[in-house]
Amino acid sequence: MSLRLTIKLYGTLSRSFDEYDHLSGLEANLPEEASIHDLLDYLNLSSERLGMIYMDGKVLNKKSRLKDGALIKIFQPISGG
């Protein structure tokens, strides 16, 4: 078993993904027991300053488990008005 995830990147996070298309997002295949940390490693985003991470519309915390088939949205910090 593995986890198939759809990833959407917000702000300027998609800069390092040449083929990124925002309307379809990215596909990611990870081992079933993968954590959020593993996902960020896989995407090479571990060193980025990130804002919220959402799975199917809910905010993920450090303990949340990734679900097969989920849509993950990764945001940057925000500011301004």
Next chain:
Amino acid sequence: MKILRVDMTTETITNEDIEPAFTGMGGRGLTSFFINSEVPPMCDPLGPENILIFAPGYLSGSALVNSSRLSIGAKSPLTGGIKESNVGGTVASDLGHIGISAIIIEGKPEKNQFFILKIDEAGNAALEDAAAYWGKRTYDLVAALKEAHGEDKSITCIGPAGESQFSAASVQTTDMDGYPCRAAGRGGLGAVMGSKGLKAIVVDKNAQKAEPIQDTKTFKDCAKIFAQAVIKDEFTGELAELGSAVLVEPINAAGAFPTRNARAGQFEDADKISGETMAQIIKNRGGKPNHKGCAQCIINCSNVYVDEQGKYVTSSLEYETIWAMGGMLGNKDLDAIAKLDFLCDDIGLDTISTGVAIAVAMDAGYKEFGDAKAAIEMVEEVAKGTDFGKILGHGPERVGKHFNHDRVPVVKGQSIAAYDPRAIQGMAVTYATSPMGADHTAGFVVESNLEEFGGTLDRFSAEGQVEASRDAQIHMVLVDTVGICDFAQTGFGAPDGVGNVCRMVAAKSGKPFTEEDWANIGKQVLQIEVEFNRKAGFTKEQDRLPKMFYEEPLPPHNKVVVISDEEMDTVFNFFKE
């Protein structure tokens, strides 16, 4: 530095030297001091006793980045209280170069007398007959004025909505490309300009004599530190790529994006109107996903939106407009949102007040949510002056009264912006208590409320919210007084950021200006604004949100505003006797 005083009753213009007490002052500090000392608080905002004052920020026209902000102030016909609304573009820098600290428009001409105010590069000002321009929408007006007066002008003007003295009327000003797409939208200041018979202010862009800086070396060093902090901040990169629309998805994800007249906090089609989607559409069509809209800007958060044929639709399509004309109306058609943005700029309407007014009408059952065509027709009705247009043009409160509908998200008559106070309690405090009416820029506490974005407050709890809003409101007075763009506030992220800006003020004026002065002026200006409002008839009852925010839980978090009235009343507890 001088003040131009223009008496519209007698058609005379006088030059005044700025009083020494106002050294170091500009922008909102100046507009609020003058309104408080010259305008009878109970006067008719559209009568001869009101003044309309234009003041560039104290640092506008200097070498500092992102410093071209023009504050416009008056007693507001929308709120009935004191008002300051500020705008970018090029005019603030130009006035700074000419050496003008403020333009005060007072009195009122005879009926059917219309003027433009022309200011040349030496600061000489003259009123000219504008009968030929009256009735024009802003894009046509600017084209005609440039033909008559030359391309090298910054033009600040009103459209038909301001002429009709509608309370949602904006003052528009030209951007770097010369399009009148930048708006001082809030508070109906376009109506005050219309009441004075003033169609436009035409300012020459060629002035060379920037106001002398007393200590140029210190100023340059501090300005460099500020600019580097702006460049280094990652939010600058996001704004440069996607504009302020970068906020659509995260605020929606946080459940704080007021949708369908604030019946929900998430819009299911937010991805169709997001900054990421907009940037892709603009790129595919050959428009400009990023663009320099204002003088001195190094962020380039503006954009040029084009249609499928690559033809110009509008410039600087921003987060607030995308929300007001998108989520708030249940409208997922980005092309229609761009068209509505253009129409509001062209007719001279605040996109926030107008979008929320349409949302209230839709909520009352006048049209269906999601009907973009109906929204466009409603905005056109304002320009045509139909019976319904005359109601809509006065903003959401008037629309609510017309339909006898009480779900009207306004405070002091002015609508909230794109952050629902039930999902970000700190914004409830700012909306309720700002002397400007509901205004997101008056005390922006969104980041400090969102834990995921580094905030330390619980956004659903009252704890710490009054303090956060109070500090933000005091700070914003100064940001709007020195004339720094809201999005360049990342420049305060430099080590000793506020001190660094204070050193620039001192270097320009030659007089000491400390962080203590910064906070004291912020408090003092807020106090005179609140006192003006009290004398204009406001009580604590005006520092409350409408009951929908206390009684209707907002999905998906199903929370209401929990800040008590007693807590709201402590925001300004620092006022001096």
